[in-house]
Amino acid sequence: MDDPRAEIALLLRRLNVELDAVAARFAELHGLGRTDVRALVAIMDAARRGQALTAGALGSAVELSSASVTALVDRLERVGHVRRVRDPEDRRRVALEISDSAMSAGAEFFGGLQRDLVAVMGDFDEAELAVVRRFLQEATGVVAGHARASGPPVC
Amino acid sequence: MDDPRAEIALLLRRLNVELDAVAARFAELHGLGRTDVRALVAIMDAARRGQALTAGALGSAVELSSASVTALVDRLERVGHVRRVRDPEDRRRVALEISDSAMSAGAEFFGGLQRDLVAVMGDFDEAELAVVRRFLQEATGVVAGHARASGPPVC
DNA sequence: CCTACTGTCTCGAACATCGAGATGATCGCC
DNA sequence: GGCGATCATCTCGATGTTCGAGACAGTAGG
Incomplete structure (x- = not known):
């Protein structure tokens, strides 16, 4: 082998x-449950891009029904990780804001992982990192194809 | 960036x-549910190594209580994906055997993914694949460290 | 004002998981 | 051989998560 x-x-x-x-x-x-973590990550990623996620957008991000999203946000809000904020422009919408405590907890945990990963990359020179990057891109593309349709354009 | x-x-x-x-x-x-898939993969991996998983071993493999393992195996057995088989040597144990239909379904699905991944690797020469492999090994090691203790030996 | 539409929430049921305890099979020691 | 300890599994009641259907604001257009 x-x-x-x-x-x-x-x-x-x-x-x-x-x-x-x-x-x-x-x-x-x-x-927390696994779904809660996925949701938290989705909200944090959106916040990092400067836009607050709405409840509906979170639902489609983590593939959950609206009822489940309500329950999910209830749980997250009860423990103080997110806040519901009515959008003043469209008052039907509920934007989700991450609390500072959750943000720092996530940054501490996943930031540590990211730091270690960057340290690993220190063992590789620029050309090697480019190879790794290219591989990961192509592999992700293939996997994504399998994730959406059991048989991608490949036959 | x-x-x-x-x-x-x-x-x-x-x-x-x-x-x-x-x-x-x-x-x-x-x-199936996600847990069921994880269990099926664990059983298939064990079978591929030539050893049949017992219910208890499956429970610790997927981090489930004994009660949940019983329900899980019940579901899997009901749809015909696994069989319960008494171990003749230690008759307390119940080994889990994958049915041929489940095995071929898994092989078709994940085998296709594997085939496409290998095709991706065709774009890389031996030296580049060695770099990718080394990176994945080190990255996996770091991630595994974070998976078991929130603060690995790094301080 | 009325209608169509959208986004979120409430309600009831189904399902997975867990903790505690019961059952059956095996081992070690006397 | 007999008896308690141990191990793997199963049963039962309770909790928590998810979904489908429908109710409740809010918005846009005539």
């Missing part, structure tokens, strides 16, 4: 398992 | 999201 191809595919799966485990650990540490 | 480091970290996260989506798609296609 010298073939690096099979080993790389295996590594990708293992990496996926470990990343899930990281999310699970964060969830357990803060008394 | 030319820094390839931040972009690679982002790509890893996106890859994780897409891989989860693949699992979710497989689950939906076969009328």
